[in-house]
Amino acid sequence: MSMSYIENHQENSKNVDLNNIKRLEKKLLNANICIYTFILESDTKNITQLYSNCNSKIDLKKYISDNLTSDFSNRTIVHSIKNQLNVEVKMLISIRNIQYNNFIISFTEISDANEISESNIEGLISSIQIHEANILINQVIKSLNSFNNQFNTLLDFVDNSKKIAIPSINGMKMKKISSIRYCVADGNYTYVYYHDNTKDCITKPLSWFEKRLCICEEFIKIHKSHIINNMHISEIKDKNVIMNDGMIFRISVRRKSEFKKRHGIV
Numbered sequence: 001m002s003m004s005y006i007e008n009h010q011e012n013s014k015n016v017d018l019n020n021i022k023r024l025e026k027k028l029l030n031a032n033i034c035i036y037t038f039i040l041e042s043d044t045k046n047i048t049q050l051y052s053n054c055n056s057k058i059d060l061k062k063y064i065s066d067n068l069t070s071d072f073s074n075r076t077i078v079h080s081i082k083n084q085l086n087v088e089v090k091m092l093i094s095i096r097n098i099q100y101n102n103f104i105i106s107f108t109e110i111s112d113a114n115e116i117s118e119s120n121i122e123g124l125i126s127s128i129q130i131h132e133a134n135i136l137i138n139q140v141i142k143s144l145n146s147f148n149n150q151f152n153t154l155l156d157f158v159d160n161s162k163k164i165a166i167p168s169i170n171g172m173k174m175k176k177i178s179s180i181r182y183c184v185a186d187g188n189y190t191y192v193y194y195h196d197n198t199k200d201c202i203t204k205p206l207s208w209f210e211k212r213l214c215i216c217e218e219f220i221k222i223h224k225s226h227i228i229n230n231m232h233i234s235e236i237k238d239k240n241v242i243m244n245d246g247m248i249f250r251i252s253v254r255r256k257s258e259f260k261k262r263h264g265i266v
Contacts, residue, residue: 034109035128036060037135042072042101050104050135057083060107068095068105076125078110092121094128104132164212166192167202177216181232181243183209185225195232197245222259223252236263 034054038061040047047061058081074096080088092108106128164180165172175194184191185206192200192209202209209227213219221227222241226249235242239256241249251259259265 035131036107037132038064038105040064040069040103040105042069042103045069050139051131054109056107057085058089064105068093072097072101072103076121078121092124092128094125094132096129096132098136104136106132162216166200167204168200177213177218178229178231180213180219181229181245182247182249183213183227193245193247220255220259220262222249222255230262236265 034056035051036049036054036056037051038047038049045065047064049061063081076095077093078090079093080090083089090110092110094106094108096104098104108124108128162177163174164177166175175192179194179196181193181195183206184193186201188203188205190202190204190206190209192202194200206221206225206227210221213227214221218229218231219227220230228241228243228249232244233241234244234246239251241251241259243249
């Protein structure tokens with residue numbers, strides 16, 4: 001389905017915004033500033049580090065736990081923290097509520113006391129927020145990818161759980177029920193047609209397949225000689241069903257009522 005002009009414009013604008021965020025973040029990181037970013041869950045007090053571009057000699061998780069979990073408010077602090085060598089490191093600490101009482105906390109080392117001016121701090125805060133926005137965007141993308149993988153795994157599990165054992169020369173072969181387009185009777189034989197345009201000739205009557213397939217919602221017997229998979233129907237024309245491979249089947253008078261009811265045809 002093609003996108004409308006407005007959707008296209010919105011998609012292009014979104015891409016431009018993301019590119020700008022990445023460009024500004026790169027400019028910030030190229031300034032060789034040490035940045036450490038964490039997520040704090042206020043309910044559980046769980047603290048997770050999301051980013052670090054330097055090896056900190058300060059236990060920042062402990063600092064957050066000891067000093068920042070009693071006041072859940074958006075704020076910016078300039079504070080000196082002693083590292084393992086008992087040397088004070090001046091830091092800008094940005095605390096922001098992002099959603100559902102989850103806080104993003106970033107520590108930025110300030111190496112020069114002359115940098116601590118109102119304009120410099122404001123510029124640094126803006127840069128840090130751009131950096132945090134990119135981290136959060138990547139987190140969302142990662143979560144969506146993880147969800148898609150889990151969802152596809154679930155679909156595969158459900159699909160694989162619905163199989164039919166079809167007789168073959170060497171015994172039985174397992175086929176996904178969803179892969180069957182339709183079955184056509186030929187005396188005591190049945191031709192089974194699959195969605196990949198292959199077919200099997202099985203030494204079983206159509207009634208054998210009816211007992212195994214028509215218990216599934218996807219399949220319906222529309223004629224004494226035909227069982228079809230509803231998911232592969234392309235069109236319904238009066239007494240005929242057109243499948244998505246172009247095959248046309250006639251619906252018998254006896255089965256027309258059931259077919260119409262199944263497909264909500266008045």
